[in-house]
Amino acid sequence: MTPSDTDILQWPLPAGEHGTPPPLYATLRRERPVCPLRMPSGQTTWLLTRHDDITGVLTDPRFSRNLVYPGAPRLIGEDFNSVPGGIFNLDAPRHTRVRQILNPLFNRRSAERHSAAIAAHAEDLLTAMAEGSNPVDLVGAYTAPLALRVSCGLLRIPADRREALHGCFREQTSQNADRTDVAAATEQIGALAAEIVADKWSAPDPTEPVGALIAAHQADEITSDELHGTVSYLLVTGIEPLVSSASTGIVTLLRHPEDLQSVLDDPRLWPAAVEEILRFHHNGYLSNPRVALEDTEIRGVLIRAGESVVTPMIAATWDPGHYKHPHRFNIHRRTDGSRTFGAGPHFCLGASLARAHLRIAFEALFTRFPKLILAIDADELPWDEDNLFTRPLVLPVAW
Amino acid sequence: MTAVPAEAVTVHPLNEQSREILDSGEAAVFGLSPFNGFYRPATVETLLAWAAGRFRHVEAVLPGYETAFGLIACGRAPREAAQSATRAVCRMRAAARRALDASGPNPHDRVNSWTRLVNRKRYRELRAQVDEVFRSDGRLRELCRETSRCYLRTVLGGEPTPAQIELNLGYVLAELPLVLDLPGITGTRTALLLYNRPWPLQLALWNDEVPALAPAPGHGFATIALAVEPAVASAVEPTVSSAVGPAVARVVEPAAASAVEPAAPLNARTRGARS
Numbered sequence: 001m002t003p004s005d006t007d008i009l010q011w012p013l014p015a016g017e018h019g020t021p022p023p024l025y026a027t028l029r030r031e032r033p034v035c036p037l038r039m040p041s042g043q044t045t046w047l048l049t050r051h052d053d054i055t056g057v058l059t060d061p062r063f064s065r066n067l068v069y070p071g072a073p074r075l076i077g078e079d080f081n082s083v084p085g086g087i088f089n090l091d092a093p094r095h096t097r098v099r100q101i102l103n104p105l106f107n108r109r110s111a112e113r114h115s116a117a118i119a120a121h122a123e124d125l126l127t128a129m130a131e132g133s134n135p136v137d138l139v140g141a142y143t144a145p146l147a148l149r150v151s152c153g154l155l156r157i158p159a160d161r162r163e164a165l166h167g168c169f170r171e172q173t174s175q176n177a178d179r180t181d182v183a184a185a186t187e188q189i190g191a192l193a194a195e196i197v198a199d200k201w202s203a204p205d206p207t208e209p210v211g212a213l214i215a216a217h218q219a220d221e222i223t224s225d226e227l228h229g230t231v232s233y234l235l236v237t238g239i240e241p242l243v244s245s246a247s248t249g250i251v252t253l254l255r256h257p258e259d260l261q262s263v264l265d266d267p268r269l270w271p272a273a274v275e276e277i278l279r280f281h282h283n284g285y286l287s288n289p290r291v292a293l294e295d296t297e298i299r300g301v302l303i304r305a306g307e308s309v310v311t312p313m314i315a316a317t318w319d320p321g322h323y324k325h326p327h328r329f330n331i332h333r334r335t336d337g338s339r340t341f342g343a344g345p346h347f348c349l350g351a352s353l354a355r356a357h358l359r360i361a362f363e364a365l366f367t368r369f370p371k372l373i374l375a376i377d378a379d380e381l382p383w384d385e386d387n388l389f390t391r392p393l394v395l396p397v398a399w
Numbered sequence: 400m401t402a403v404p405a406e407a408v409t410v411h412p413l414n415e416q417s418r419e420i421l422d423s424g425e426a427a428v429f430g431l432s433p434f435n436g437f438y439r440p441a442t443v444e445t446l447l448a449w450a451a452g453r454f455r456h457v458e459a460v461l462p463g464y465e466t467a468f469g470l471i472a473c474g475r476a477p478r479e480a481a482q483s484a485t486r487a488v489c490r491m492r493a494a495a496r497r498a499l500d501a502s503g504p505n506p507h508d509r510v511n512s513w514t515r516l517v518n519r520k521r522y523r524e525l526r527a528q529v530d531e532v533f534r535s536d537g538r539l540r541e542l543c544r545e546t547s548r549c550y551l552r553t554v555l556g557g558e559p560t561p562a563q564i565e566l567n568l569g570y571v572l573a574e575l576p577l578v579l580d581l582p583g584i585t586g587t588r589t590a591l592l593l594y595n596r597p598w599p600l601q602l603a604l605w606n607d608e609v610p611a612l613a614p615a616p617g618h619g620f621a622t623i624a625l626a627v628e629p630a631v632a633s634a635v636e637p638t639v640s641s642a643v644g645p646a647v648a649r650v651v652e653p654a655a656a657s658a659v660e661p662a663a664p665l666n667a668r669t670r671g672a673r674s
Contacts, residue, residue, distance in 0.1 A: 133569070134477040135464055135465075135468075135477060371478060373481060373482065374481075375464040375484075376514050377485050377488065380463070380515045381514070382514060382516070383518060386520065393518060393523070396481075396514060399478055
């Protein structure tokens with residue numbers, strides 16, 4: 001890579017207000033859409049900020065998600081990008097093989113099947129909330145336990161086993177942890193995945209994701225690495241990203257009372273509100289890297305084989321070339337939030353589930369508590385600066 | 400910001416450790432109480448301007464969302480209590496930010512409610528520690544409940560119910576990290592908490608009554624007062640709540656005299672000069 005040290009930005013970039021992307025993205029998109037960025041690991045990557053460049057990389061087979069090799073680009077250290085066989089770390093045809101096993105369990109029909117369980121968990125938590133402290137921290141009372149219960153129900157694993165490693169999951173996605181701690185967290189999560197696989201091994205249920213992967217491995221359709229790596233990955237992706245989107249979405253709805261009132265007046269608008277929340281917020285400001293398999297040019301910048309790029313989806317969904325006045329939250333947009341889920345073969349496996357989860361979580365909350373307000377000024381919300389996932393650490397509300 | 404002469408504010412360190420931290424001039428953190436009559440905007444501006452000339456790093460901390468619990472215990476509806484507390488905190492925050500505007504970079508980052516401080520790792524660690532010790536240590540539970548009870552008794556004009564005492568505990572517990580390790584929270588080697596009076600729970604921690612929660616070596620406390628009191632210093636707030644510090648100090652009172660008396664009326668032990 002050729003840029004001098006003075007040209008290189010350092011991650012993390014200062015975030016925007018209220019869970020919005022780093023303001024610098026807008027400048028970079030205009031002036032330097034392919035910009036060198038140094039990660040906390042000390043490695044340098046290329047940061048893309050234009051919608052078309054981002055989707056171009058995600059759909060270009062010359063950029064690989066296989067980061068399972070010594071010296072591969074890392075945010076800090078050996079996080080889930082380093083796990084061999086994990087579905088997110090595979091390129092075609094291995095990726096296609098694993099994805100085909102999981103697709104039927106994460107498609108729209110499957111999401112509809114899970115909707116009743118999501119709604120039941122939501123109602124259960126909201127009933128407890130109504131009987132408890134007011135004001136209350138909504139992350140602790142609702143968004144975090146809801147995602148935990150739903151994900152563990154989907155994977156059919158005990159929630160307490162997943163929750164016991166909560167610190168490891170945070171460590172693995174930290175932006176400023178020690179690299180040794182990141183590697184140790186990844187190892188512990190891998191050990192939990194192995195335990196879960198072992199528990200289900202003798203009688204795998206192909207109607208749930210872990211069982212389906214075990215059955216596929218037993219039928220020689222996927223390797224042991226693909227089984228364990230993908231289970232490990234499913235443990236990561238089902239919870240924290242949804243806590244992020246749900247919590248941040250609620251803040252945004254409460255900060256935009258006119259939009260919220262529109263939805264309360266006409267609940268048929270909830271799907272549109274969810275789409276706009278998905279566009280307005282991604283669950284993080286960065287993306288996992290991809291590595292160029294050959295020399296490639298983007299906007300006149302040469303990306304050499306072996307160099308990496310990062311493609312933040314929130315940079316794409318805030319590109320004014322595709323979304324008019326992207327900084328304005330507007331549930332009446334005609335665009336949807338699909339782009340937040342990526343593009344190409346790695347388009348988010350859980351997109352339908354995430355949409356259902358958010359719609360049910362928001363609708364249940366605001367139907368039960370239509371007078372909900374922030375119990376502190378929005379500027380006083382503590383946004384998590386330590387972690388890749390964008391979220392308030394505490395979300396005090398009253399009703 | 401107008402320069403404020405050193406003698407405009409009197410400051411009384413709690414003990415020798417606090418005196419050394421004061422003398423070092425490294426960091427001062429003001430606890431600001433929106434419902435405490437001492438902390439009027441003009442006073443806040445004077446205090447912060449004074450500190451800017453004396454300390455290299457100045458911050459102010461406001462109460463978090465738990466402020467509403469005290470109002471609720473006094474009969475306000477939760478939603479209304481939250482709105483009232485929010486407005487009060489915002490008003491005081493604006494005054495503090497104005498005051499800090501001229502004294503250095505990032506005034507917004509140096510005036511925080513303790514809810515916002517949750518994004519600082521050390522505050523989170525201390526908050527978790529406080530909760531853990533509250534579960535395991537009977538003396539801390541007793542002290543916290545007494546703090547909550549005293550405050551409510553004053554504002555209610557009678558004995559609070561156990562439920563009211565429990566409700567207001569959220570405030571007492573959220574405040575405790577600030578009396579334990581401000582250097583860890585502010586990222587400085589030493590830091591002095593400044594408030595207009597000491598309060599029993601804090602003094603009990605200095606006195607080692609809860610060994611698992613001891614103020615950190617670089618942490619100090621001092622009371623502050625204006626040498627010349629504003630003309631209407633005795634304005635009394637009819638309502639309740641809030642302050643860094645003392646639920647008891649949340650009661651509005653004449654701002655003056657008591658704050659210039661020697662601090663540490665209890666036999667606060669001097670924690671040797673470990674900084």
